[in-house]
Amino acid sequence: MTTKLNDTRLALFGGPKTIDRPFKRYNPIGREEVEAAKQVVESGVLSQFIGAWDPDFYGGPKVKEFERKCENYFGVKHAITVNSWTSGLIAAVGAIGIEPGDEVIVTPFTMCASATAILHWNAIPVFADIDPDTFCLDPKSVEANVTPFTKAIMAVDIFGHSANMDALMEIARKHKLKVITDTAQAPGAMYKGRFAGTLSHVGGFSLNYHKHIHTGEGGILVTDDDELAERLRLIRNHAEAVVGDMDLANLTNMIGYNFRLGEIECAIGIAQLDKLAELVTGRQKIAQRLTVGLAGLKGLKTPTIEEGCTHSYYVYPLVFDVKKLGISRTRILEALQAEGLQGLAGGYVNVHLLPMYQRKIAYGTHGFPWSSDVCRREVNYAKGICPVAEELHDQTFAGFPMCLHELTDDDVALIIAAFRKVWAQLDSLHA
Ligand SMILES: *Cc1c(COP(=O)(O)O)cnc(C)c1O
Numbered sequence: 042m043t044t045k046l047n048d049t050r051l052a053l054f055g056g057p058k059t060i061d062r063p064f065k066r067y068n069p070i071g072r073e074e075v076e077a078a079k080q081v082v083e084s085g086v087l088s089q090f091i092g093a094w095d096p097d098f099y100g101g102p103k104v105k106e107f108e109r110k111c112e113n114y115f116g117v118k119h120a121i122t123v124n125s126w127t128s129g130l131i132a133a134v135g136a137i138g139i140e141p142g143d144e145v146i147v148t149p150f151t152m153c154a155s156a157t158a159i160l161h162w163n164a165i166p167v168f169a170d171i172d173p174d175t176f177c178l179d180p181k182s183v184e185a186n187v188t189p190f191t192k193a194i195m196a197v198d199i200f201g202h203s204a205n206m207d208a209l210m211e212i213a214r215k216h217k218l219k220v221i222t223d224t225a226q227a228p229g230a231m232y233k234g235r236f237a238g239t240l241s242h243v244g245g246f247s248l249n250y251h252k253h254i255h256t257g258e259g260g261i262l263v264t265d266d267d268e269l270a271e272r273l274r275l276i277r278n279h280a281e282a283v284v285g286d287m288d289l290a291n292l293t294n295m296i297g298y299n300f301r302l303g304e305i306e307c308a309i310g311i312a313q314l315d316k317l318a319e320l321v322t323g324r325q326k327i328a329q330r331l332t333v334g335l336a337g338l339k340g341l342k343t344p345t346i347e348e349g350c351t352h353s354y355y356v357y358p359l360v361f362d363v364k365k366l367g368i369s370r371t372r373i374l375e376a377l378q379a380e381g382l383q384g385l386a387g388g389y390v391n392v393h394l395l396p397m398y399q400r401k402i403a404y405g406t407h408g409f410p411w412s413s414d415v416c417r418r419e420v421n422y423a424k425g426i427c428p429v430a431e432e433l434h435d436q437t438f439a440g441f442p443m444c445l446h447e448l449t450d451d452d453v454a455l456i457i458a459a460f461r462k463v464w465a466q467l468d469s470l471h472a
Pocket of ligand 1: 125126127128151152154155197199223225226247248249258259260
C-alpha cells in the first residue's frame, strides 16, 4: 500500500497535491492609505477640478501633491494624473499631435488598450513583432514596419521589463517619430539607470487594482516636454472649453475629456508611492528564488533580464520548449494545476487577432477608419504577421501573475517543488 508520504504519483494521476492550500491574496493597501483616504473624506473635498480656465483647472491639493511627488520620484519634469491608464494612453496619443490615418507601430503582446488608444483618434495601429526574450517590441520588426505614414511608436514594457529604448529612440530619431511608452506593468523597473516609462517622449503607469501599487483605478502620465505636458492636461480636462481663454493657437486634438483622478485616489497614491520600491524588491526576491529553483529543468526558459535593466515582475514569464519536450503546454499546465499551482496561465494576448482588427470594424458599421480615405493603405492584420508573438501565445508562453498573491517563502518553495515533481515525471504526460 502506498502511504501519502511515499506516493510520488502526479496529482493529475491521483497522487497527493504538492500545494494543498490557497495562496494569500495580494493587498498593498494598509493603515497609511486608510488614514490618507479618511482625511480627504473628512475634508469634504473629494475633487477640486474645474473644467474652465481657473487655478482649479489643474485639480485640488492632493492631485497636485501626488503629481509633484511622482515628478521627484521618477525624475521627470511633469507627472499628470488620470483616472485610468487607458485614459492616459488616449491622452498621450492625442497630445503628440496625431492625425487621422497616421500609423502608430505597436506590439500585439499587450493589453488591448495600448492599441485601442491609437484607434481612438482614428489613427491606425500597425503591429510589429516582439523579441522572444523580453516579449517587448523587436526594433528590427519596428523598423521594417515604418512607412511614410508612420507617426509614432508605442512600446509596452510588458510584464515588468523595459523595451529596448536605445534602439527604439534611435529609430524614432531617424524617421522623426514620437515614442510613447506604456509602462502600466513596470513602475519601478529600471533601464540603464533611469525608470522605465521615462525614456520616451511620453510614458506612464497604471494604478488599477491588479498592478503593483494602486488607487483602485488611476494612472500617471510622465514627460519632460513642457508643451506635451500642457496638452495632456488639456485633454484630461475638457480642452475645448479652455483653449479660447488660454489663447491657444494650436487646436490640434484639443478635444477634451474628463480623465481627472479624484482627491481620495491621489491621497492613496501618495502613500502607495512610498511603498513601490519595497514592493518591487519583494517581487524581485521571489522571482530570483523561482529562477534559481527552476534552473536546469529541461525545456523551461525562465525570465531574461537585459544588461542594465531590472525587472519589476508584474508577471513572471516562462516559456516551454514544447518541441523539445514533446508535450503540449496545455498538458504541462494541467499537471501543474493539479499539483495545486494557482495563477499560472498559458498564452497572453495577440491584439491583432481580436475581432475588431480581423474584421476591421471599430467606429460604426462601415469599417471606419480603415475603409475611409484617412487610411492611406491596406494594413495587414492577418495571422502570421507577428510569428514570435503568435507562437508564444498559441503554444509556448505561460505567465505567473505576481501581483495576484502575497507569496511566502513556503509558497515559493512549494511552487518550485510542484515544477520539479512534474518535470521528474514528464514522460508520464506523453500519453
Ligand atoms: C493595465 C494595463 C493597461 C490599462 O491600464 P488601466 O489603468 O487598467 O486603464 C494598459 N496597458 C497595459 C500593458 C496594462 O497592463
